[in-house]
Amino acid sequence: MPKIENTILSDHVYEGIRDMILGGDLPPGQKINKNELVERLGVSLTPINAAISRLVGEKFIEQQSRYGFFVKVFDCKEMQDLYAVRAGLEGIAIRLCIENGCEEELQHLAGFFEGFRLPFSEDDKKRYAQEDKHFHSTIVKYSANRIMQDMNMSYAYIIRSYQKGLIRAPEETLEEHHSIVNAIKDRDGFLAQEMIIQHHLKSKEVLKQQCTSED
């Protein structure tokens, strides 16, 4: 009877570095200093290398041969791509959730953005940003689709999406969120999908404008 206590050092190191990235401790573009991690985590290079390689596979870290490892930076084009992916993935997720009739989950989703009404105070804006993030990640969670959830985590694109604050003003997106929630309340999977797709594609369009104006 094996497997009494299987605590692998690499796994802890992996989680540690990943949390540093997600927590902003290691910001995008930051070079990974292995020796610093050796001291900070109190382990040798081996488990650190294993963790970093895994994070390269998960697109958290980018390798530049012989130059070092860097926390992945998402440029404007990639941010647009991220929003297209979100549109496709969250769209099909909400559609299937409604079509398969997961009642509890849908009732929870139907309750989002309830207390929000314009105009927003500063505090409202903060709460709204939180609600936004929570709403979209909950959709992926309720998809009960492991592959989708892994993709979500791998790229951590939700986190990245919000790292520079909201793409568009609440004045613009609140109505869209209400449309999505209403479609959910009506149990109209097709409409909910289309609403969420348009929601993300609009954000993608705004990012595109920002891109081209930068160059």
Place this chain on the structure above:
Amino acid sequence: MPKIENTILSDHVYEGIRDMILGGDLPPGQKINKNELVERLGVSLTPINAAISRLVGEKFIEQQSRYGFFVKVFDCKEMQDLYAVRAGLEGIAIRLCIENGCEEELQHLAGFFEGFRLPFSEDDKKRYAQEDKHFHSTIVKYSANRIMQDMNMSYAYIIRSYQKGLIRAPEETLEEHHSIVNAIKDRDGFLAQEMIIQHHLKSKEVLKQQCTSED
């Protein structure tokens, strides 16, 4: 002036192992024997470990702590999930391709499945399976969306989708493929998206039936 020739051993090893998996040399469920790879590739354990860790991040390989590394097996539920993901991703890909008017790409896509007419000979079936695979991977390629392409490769779900042959008979899917191609010819992004979504969701449904009948 650095970077004259930056050939990293780990990268070659990574590609080698990945190709072994994709080529069926290392079938799903197979245990990865590191020492065998040491001999076969003529390198030490270090680059092999780096490559394996990266492949764990890319979901090609699964780690079972202290027991070893195994080529990822996709069970029936995960295969269903894969088809939901394909529906969402390829759907938005074709929609954006049409909306953004990439003419050359669309003309290429419009030419798929042209010579195929029922009934099929044995040779037709083989050619059709190839065409199918090629069609769907081309859509992802033409999305010009790096994130989506990476996700595609990471999970190699296209390859997995076909590893047990076609899910459904050509008699059923040829018409669907023609519908998708027709929507592309009409430059109707919304319809093309919906057609491809339904196409994949039907396959997902068939997989679900197979699942429940197995248990």
Place this chain on the structure above:
DNA sequence: CAGCTTATTTTTGCATACAATATCAAAATA
């Protein structure tokens, strides 16, 4: 012989050592 215990071999996970390359700073040249 079946089932358990013990011994042997293999493999995993980690640490360390070392050579090749890159980075950085000081000295030398124009």
Place this chain on the structure above:
DNA sequence: TATTTTGATATTGTATGCAAAAATAAGCTG
């Protein structure tokens, strides 16, 4: 002063050694 050249330091990529755990084989008990 601006630009090379040179040398010292740090970091990367790889190989190797070693202890703990697991898989496997051999011996023992009933």
